[in-house]
Amino acid sequence: EAKAEGRGTFRLFEPKMDEVARERLALERELREALQGDRFELHYQPLVDLSDNRIKGMEALVRWRHPERGLISPALFIPLAEETGLIVPLGDWVLRQACRDAVGWPGDISVAVNVSPLQLRHRGFAQTVVAALAASGLDATRLELEITESVLLDDTETNLETLHTLRKLGIRISMDDFGTGYSSISYLRRFPFDKIKIDRSFVRDCAGNPDAGAIIRAIVSLGTSLGITTLVEGVETEPQLAAIRAEGAREVQGFLFSPPRPAGEIAALLIAQDDTAGPVTRVA
Numbered sequence: 001e002a003k004a005e006g007r008g009t010f011r012l013f014e015p016k017m018d019e020v021a022r023e024r025l026a027l028e029r030e031l032r033e034a035l036q037g038d039r040f041e042l043h044y045q046p047l048v049d050l051s052d053n054r055i056k057g058m059e060a061l062v063r064w065r066h067p068e069r070g071l072i073s074p075a076l077f078i079p080l081a082e083e084t085g086l087i088v089p090l091g092d093w094v095l096r097q098a099c100r101d102a103v104g105w106p107g108d109i110s111v112a113v114n115v116s117p118l119q120l121r122h123r124g125f126a127q128t129v130v131a132a133l134a135a136s137g138l139d140a141t142r143l144e145l146e147i148t149e150s151v152l153l154d155d156t157e158t159n160l161e162t163l164h165t166l167r168k169l170g171i172r173i174s175m176d177d178f179g180t181g182y183s184s185i186s187y188l189r190r191f192p193f194d195k196i197k198i199d200r201s202f203v204r205d206c207a208g209n210p211d212a213g214a215i216i217r218a219i220v221s222l223g224t225s226l227g228i229t230t231l232v233e234g235v236e237t238e239p240q241l242a243a244i245r246a247e248g249a250r251e252v253q254g255f256l257f258s259p260p261r262p263a264g265e266i267a268a269l270l271i272a273q274d275d276t277a278g279p280v281t282r283v284a
């Protein structure tokens with residue numbers, strides 16, 4: 001064994017590895033407990049239609065309400081949930097909760113739910129979605145599922161079949177973070193997406209940099225010729241918005257309009273919009 005008479009590197013390395021493993025196990029246990037203890041919550045961020053500047057939908061973004069660490073970002077726990085398989089029950093909870101929340105909103109507002117590759121690949125995913133719709137009473141046409149292109153890399157036939165099944169039910173499918181992978185465009189040929197969400201990395205300097213703007217324009221034009229709606233993610237400033245408008249994108253999402261907000265604030269926001277004829281999208 002390393003600790004008895006092994007090389008020095010081993011002796012130095014081992015306790016550290018141990019610590020990492022222990023921390024991971026602790027986090028996994030906490031994640032499991034959080035699921036049982038109902039310690040996740042959904043926040044929602046508006047998706048804004050640029051033709052009338054009104055909110056057309058809301059993206060559900062999960063957060064973990066940790067007793068000591070406060071609100072934890074999905075970027076920190078979704079990867080662990082995926083590695084441990086806990087993403088399946090967590091994703092199921094997210095779907096059900098999002099449908100339940102959305103059914104209380106005005107009837108023209110849709111809800112977008114992020115779906116992890118592991119969930120999609122899991123047997124019975126389509127039934128899980130159908131069950132969430134049935135339990136809430138939400139119409140299938142008000143549900144959008146967001147998937148990243150990496151989803152389609154493995155097990156392609158099964159994934160495509162599941163997506164086709166869902167789409168036939170009236171559920172819309174969006175490609176999330178478009179442009180961050182290496183085969184984004186080829187996926188557009190393999191599956192009829194309803195929406196392309198252009199990754200926010202393209203927005204960062206689209207106001208000042210003609211090349212960044214040209215890329216957005218090209219994706220919008222590709223979407224238009226394929227009959228796919230394009231949304232630009234991560235819009236933070238007025239100059240960015242002006243540039244995106246000029247490139248012809250149909251929808252936007254970003255801190256300029258609103259950060260993700262707790263579910264409790266959403267119904268009131270949407271009802272206020274319903275009572276107003278003009279744009280009420282700036283709630284940041």
Ligand code: C2E
Pocket residue numbers: 045060061062073074075078091094114115116146176177200233234235236253254255256260
């Ligand atoms: P995403 O699906 O691409 O969601 C958009 C992310 O961008 C959100 O981060 C949102 O808060 C952030 N964002 C929105 N507008 C702006 C902006 O103007 N500027 C900047 N800098 N950021 C903006 P969030 O909530 O931390 O979520 C991160 C990622 O975690 C999501 O990226 C999604 O991939 C994943 N995620 C969140 N909720 C779920 C879920 O329920 N299930 C799964 N599988 N993944 C989820």
Ligand code: MG
Pocket residue numbers: 059114146176
């Ligand atoms: Mg998303």
Ligand code: MG
Pocket residue numbers: 176177197199233
């Ligand atoms: Mg995204």
Ligand code: MG
Pocket residue numbers: 177
């Ligand atoms: Mg993302």
